Amino acid sequence: MNTPPSSRVASFGQTEINWDKLDKRRFYVVGAGLFTGVTVALYPVSVVKTRLQVASKEIAERSAFSVVKGILKNDGVPGLYRGFGTVITGAVPARIIFLTALETTKISAFKLVAPLELSEPTQAAIANGIAGMTASLFSQAVFVPIDVVSQKLMVQGYSGHATYTGGIDVATKIIKSYGVRGLYRGFGLSVMTYSPSSAAWWASYGSSQRVIWRFLGYGGDSDATAAPSKSKIVLVQAAGGIIAGATASSITTPLDTIKTRLQVMGHQENRPSAKQVVKKLLAEDGWKGFYRGLGPRFFSMSAWGTSMILTYEYLKRLCAIED
DSSP: OOOOHHHHHHTTTTOOOOGGGBOHHHHHHHHHHHHHHHHHHHHHHHHHHHHHHHOOHHHHTSOHHHHHHHHHHHHOGGGGGTTHHHHHHHHHHHHHHHHHHHHHHHHHHHHHHGGGOOOHHHHHHHHHHHHHHHHHHHHHHHHHHHHHHHHHHHHTTSTTOOOOSSHHHHHHHHHHHHOGGGGGTTHHHHHHHHHHHHHHHHHHHHHHHHHHHHHTTOOTTOOOSOOOOHHHHHHHHHHHHHHHHHHHHHHHHHHHHHHHHHHHOOSOSSOOOHHHHHHHHHHHHGGGGGGTTHHHHHHHHHHHHHHHHHHHHHHHHHTBOOO
């Protein structure tokens, strides 16, 4: 029997809550607080990853531990949060756009693939992948300027990069030199990096969950199996987040390295193009140069992804409308 999309989501032990079953106002207000807390906890990983990606050759050989040690020695704990104010200011509207687009697109995508009569993990991968890519595309308009400013703050004074007094100072200097388009430096690569990354992440998350649930004896067309416990649901969601983070980071790290280097270049007149950045990376380190910061990026995407998805799923349970 071909289960309709709405029932198909609920068939996995009622582990997923659809968009139409959420109190939207509470979802956005409570979500802003929860996601801010997660960002505070994991932000230093992004700082370390960014510094490794933009370091000059002699510094790039240092480990993530050495970078952390250097930051703490020179700037103390506040050094691990450079650019945080800028990120958190833009994160709230960006996440509202992302999550709204994600959930609404996911519903339409499931309806779109249902007639194909594919397996449930495959349908989930396609529908979640489409939703993840669409949500990323919508949120880039807000996210890229925040990314450009915050990354300059993350690497200021490091490996020859300029120093700033804050996010406003960075934005002002960029606009003065290049106009508003300067805030969208690397926009094309950001879209090319984050959209496939988001698609890969959500596709992996959606499909891996279903594979795990089936392995545990849930899902399919069987209604005989009792609903799983909340602790089991959390463990499966966490496992899905780790798998998704590993998949997405492996695929998109090279593009992320190029994009980051483009975005943090100084205000010199002859800024290199993406092609020149690629040539320089190849000349310095060969193909492995594109995977600078892979360890922190893998940890970042797995930690961020798992923490965010558990927070997100918890948020949805908190904001679910009682039938």
